[in-house]
Every structure is written in structure tokens, then in C-alpha cells.
Amino acid sequence: MIKFERFTLPNGLRVIFHHDPTTPLAVVNTLYDVGARDEHPDKTGFAHLFEHLMFGGSVNIPDFDMPLQLAGGESNAFTSNDITNYYDIIPAVNIETALWLESDRMLSLAFTPKSLETQRNVVMEEFKQRYLNQPYGDVWLELRPLAYEKHPYQWATIGKELKHIEEATMDDVKTFFSKFYNPSNAILCIAGNFKLKKIKELVQKWFGDIPSGIKPARLLPLEPKQEILKEKIIERKIPSDAIYLAFKMPERKSFEYYISDLLSDAIGRDKSSRLYIKIQKELKFVTDIFAYITGSIDEGLLVIEAKLADGVTFLQVEEAIWNVLDEIKNEKISLKELKRLKNKIKTAKAFQEQGILNRAMNLAFFELLGDANGVNEELKIIEKINENHIHTIANQLLNSNNCSILKVKAI
Template sequence: MISYSHFMLNNGLKVYVHEDHSTPIAAVNILYNVGSRDEDENKTGFAHLFEHLMFGGSKNIASYDTHLQLVGGENNAFTSPDITNYYITLPSANLETAFWLESDRMLSLSFDPKVLEVQQKVVIEEFKQRYLNQPYGDVWLKLRPLAYTTHPYKWATIGKEISHIENATMDDVKAFFYKHYLPNNAVLVVAGDVTVEQVKQLCKKWFEPIPAGNAPVRNLPQEPKQTAARFLETQAPVPLDALYKVYHTPARYAEGFHAVDLASDILGRSKSSRLYNKLVKEHSIFNSINAYVTSSLDPGLVVIQGNLNQGISIEEGDAAINDLLQDFTQNAINETELNKVRNQAESTLVFSEVELLNRAMNLAMAANAGNVEWVNQEAEKIQAVTLDELSQQAKAIFDPNHCSTMYYRAVQ
């Protein structure tokens, strides 16, 4: 259980405090309720671009990293389709430095044209290196628009295409910032060797003077139910043929999610999973294979992906997966298997929360999703999944008509 206190500032900033005085360290996590799903389809990649711009200087502070390093702090950030998250760890004695830095860039960025130009180049280079010039790097650039026809999950967080970042103007950047980077569109979690009263005073000093804005109302187009199988074939100079199969799943905090998550674990979480045992160890069809869920705040995907062994066709691998899924959905699932993955999932959760920063992030994620108490209900929900529920979800999810399949052929 993660203990916490909660209060809200006059400008709408939601603040959570988790006290842990075991070490003189503090974690400051600020989550903005904006991800790539909130972008204009013709101006994608902005949420990720902002992750970079936020480190390029704010209204009164030219160099964010320099000041943080001087007080022994570390920081980073990440963007997802659902959120953008910034975090700092530092000695608790220097906590106020984190408040000073984060509040200044929430107030306003420097909006220096040179910074924009530099970060555009950085993101474009990242796009090329990670997505275009890396083996299998473009998988999600192709797979997302196959799986999603309507919902903005149909483009990757990096963006649909490089031109959207290349053509970003300062007016575009300012409009995105003042629409989404608002105190009333954020969650602040302060964890570690701190007190609630200390955090309250620092919040009043540094964050409360920042004016609230008109928080965006999210009204995204919902993805219609998939009723027919979809297929895409592509090729590239990669080491091995690869196969990707995705199926639509409940949203991260929706009923049925944990059953689907555990079903994916039985299928492909580890080297004791069904896919690995049958298709890698026993029949040597795949060189590697796994299954996982995307855990999206809106309905997401369960993904099965594998690299074929030399001399095995993708069609043969696809047929083998389909046979295994048919057996999985039509025959009784073993109680021993379910207990194993339940305990694995719970132990992963428990061990992850040994780290202070992970506790802070998990609080922020649950609070942003709508109910901070969800963070303390995870283990219970995992253990509550029954064989009947898992079987029902598996039959509903792994319907061949709900599948999007991509063959990724290796060419020389």
C-alpha cells in the first residue's frame, strides 16, 4: 500500500504527498494530462517534441539541467499516447530547487527560436535513428494505423511523419503549450523525506501564483469494433522474418483488463509461457516470441510478436500461432498456470514499488486516470481474476475477426 495525502491548489493543480523518511531523498513527479492522442492529425509528434522543449529553457531559467546537477539531482521525462511525465530525484535538503525549476517551466517556456530549431533537429534525428534506420524500427508506424482506423492511437508518439515536426512553427508551439501545460491539467506528486506541510508551503510559494487556464475537454473519436481481420505485408533489410498480431483489449482501468493482461502473460510473458514452450522450444518455428498488452487509458491492444527461424515461412508461423490461440480459447485453462502468472504479476508490482520514484509515478498515473486509490487496488485486482473470467475474456479478445496481422519479411 502506498500512503499519501492530497490537496488541491487554487489554480487546480492536484498535489499528492507520499512520506518516506527512510533515506534523505525526494522524488518530484509532474504529470501533464496530454499525450499524442491529443494532437491534431495533421500536426502530430507535438507531445513528444514538448518533452524536449521543456528542457530547453523556461521564462526565467536558461539552463534547467545545470541548476539541478549543482544540487545533486537527476531528471528525465517520457511521452506516451496518454500522458507526458517529468520527474526529478534529488537530496531532500534541496527540494525547493525542484519546485523552482518545475514551476518556472509550467509558467512559461523561453520560446527561443533557436531552442525550437535545435530540438526539431534532435527529434527528427531520433525519428530517423529509432524508427527509420533501425531494424524493425518502423513496426509501430505501420501497425498502429492497421489496428486503429479512427482513434488517434493510430499514429505513434513520435508522430506520423517527419514533416509534421519539420513544419512546426513557434505559433504552433505556443498554442500547444498554453492549451495543455496548465496547472489545472497536471498532477504533482512529491515523495520521500518530506512532510505534507513542507510541500504545501512550497506549492503555495512556487505553483499557486501560476494562473489556471481553460483545461482542454477531451472528446476523442472512439474506435469502432473490429469485425473483420486486417492484413499488411512489408519488407526491409532485417535479420529475420517477423510476425505481429494485435487484438483490441479493454482500457487500462476498465473491467476485464487484468484478465486480458494475465492471459497475455500465460501466452507469452516468459520462457515458461505457452508460445515460447510450444513454438520456440518444442517446434523451433520461432527464434523469439512474446505477448503483452499496451495498457492504454483508452481501449488498447494485446500484441503477439515473434521472429521466425531461418527456413520457416511467416505463413507457417502464423498458422502455428492461430492453432495455439484456438487451443487456448477452446480448452480449459490450467489453475496452476493462472496462479503462476497472478503471483508473477503481483511480485513484479511489489518489487517495482520498492523504488521511491516508481511509487511517485504510480500515484500520478492513477490520479490522472481518475481515481488515485486504483494504485492500491492493483494487487487485489490481479489476485481476483478467476479462470472463468480469464477464459471469457480470451474467447472475446482472440477472435480471428478482431485480429490485425502484419508480415515483416526480411530482404537482402
């Protein structure tokens, strides 16, 4: 159980405070309700590029990291298709430094041309390092547009292509900032050994006078219901063939999301999962196979991926995968298996909640979903899932007309 308090500033900034008396550290986590899904199709990779620029100095403070490090702290951030999340870990005695820095960059950035130019280059190197210079690194650049035809999940956070980042202008940057980076579009979560009163004072002091801004309306194109199996084959200079099956799955806030998550565990989480036992251990068709979900807020994907063993054809592996899927669709899973899956989640969650940073991030994310307390409800929701739920979802999801297949052929 993660305890927390919640309050909102007059300018609309939502604040969560988590009291942890056991640590000498504090976490300041700022979540902005903007991700790659909010980008214009011709200016992709922008939310992420912008995340880099947030470290390039703000309106009153020329450098973000230097004062934070001087206070004994450190900082980082990540961008997903849904959100942009910034965090500072700092000795609790110096929490005010983090609030000073975070509030100033929420107020306004320095917008120096040098920062934009450098970070464009840095992000292009990141693009190369993560996506272009790794075997199978560009798979998600191919799989997303195959699975999504209308919804902006069709591009990755790094962007569709290097060109979009190359062409970003200062005007673009300023427009993006004023639209998305304001108190009404942010959630601040503070964790550490403090009194609530003190936190309220400090947050009011540093964030209170930031103009509220207008919470941007989100009108994303709806993904039409998929009717047919989609398939694409690409050729790459890689050591072995690989196959990816992506099934559309329910949105983050639904009960069915959790069922789909459990379903993906049953078919491909670990060495007790069905795909591993059947296709890797028994048939030896693959050298690696697993399943997972993308965890996105809107309709996400349940993905199966596998690397083919030498001399095995796509046809053989595909058929074997569909057979395993048919099995879980036709027969309800046993209570023993269900218990196993739930126990694994229980352990994982207990370890995830050990770190103060994880707790702060989770609280902010669940507040975005509607209620920070959701973080404490998850296990109860998972506990409710029974074999019938899994049976129903398996039959809804695991069909060829809900599937996009990407094959990467080694040449």
C-alpha cells in the same frame, strides 16, 4: 501499500504527497494530461517535441538543467500516447530548487527560436536512431495505423513522419503550451522525507499563483468496432521474417484490462508461456516469440510478436499461433497456471515499488486514472481474476475479426 496524502490548490493543481522517511532523496514528478493522442493528425509528434522544449528554459529561468544539477539533482521525462511525465530526483534538502524550476516552466516557457530549431534536429535524430536505423525499428509506425482507423493511437509518439516535426512553428508551440500546460491539466507528486505541512507551504508558494487555465476537453474520435481481419505485408532489408498480431483489448480503467494482461502473460510472458513452449520449443518455427499489452488508457492492443526461423513460412507460424490461441479459448486454464501467473505479477510489483521514483510516477498516473490509491488496489483486482474470466476474455479478444496482422518480409 504506498501511503499518500492528497490536496488541491485553488488553481486546480492536484498534488499527491508520499512520505518516505528512509531516503535522503526527493522526487518531484509532474504529469501533464496530454499525449500523442491529443495531437492534430497533421501535426503529429508534437507532444513529444514539446517535452524536449520544456528543457529549453522557462520564462524567468534561462536554463532548466543547470540549476537542478547545481542542487545535486537530475531530471528527465517521457511522452506516451496518453501522457507526458516529467521527473526530478534531487537531494531532499534541495527540493525547493525542483519546485522553483517545475513551477516556472508550468507558468510559461522562454520560447526561444534557437531551442525550437535545435530540438527539432535532436528529435529527428531520435526518430532515426530509434525507428529508422534499427532492424524492425519502424514496425510500430506500420502496425498502429493498421490496427486503428479513427482513434489517434494510429500514430506513434515520435509522429507519423519526419516532416511533421520539421514543419513545427513557434506559433504551434505556443498554442500547444497554453492549451495543455496549466495547473488544471497537471498532477504533481512529491515523494520524500518531509512533513505534509511543509510540502503544502512550498507547493502553495511556487505553484499557487500560476493561472489555472481551462482543462481542455478531450473529444477523441471513437474507434469503430473492428469487423474483419486486417493484414499488411511490408518488405524490409532484415535478416529474418517477423510477424505481429495485434488484438484490440479493453481500456485501462476496466476490470477486463487486468484480465487481458493476465491472458497475455499466459500466452507469451516467459519460458513457461504457451506460445514459447509450443511454437519455439516444440515446433521450432520461431527463434523468438512473446506477447504483451500496450497498456494504453483507451482501448489498447494485446500483441503477439515472433521472429521466424529459417525456412519456415508465415502460413506455418500463423496456423500454429491460432492453434495455441484456440486452445486457451476452448479449455479453461488450470488453477496451477493461474497461480503461476499471479505469483509472477506479485514479485514484479514488489520490485517495481522499491524505487521512490517508480512510486511517485505510479501515484500520479493512478490519480490521473481517477484515484491514486488505485496503485494499492491492483493486486486485489488481480487476485479476483479466475479461470472463467480468462476464458471469457480469451473468447472475446483472440479472434481474427479483432486482429490486425503485420508481416515483415526479409528481402
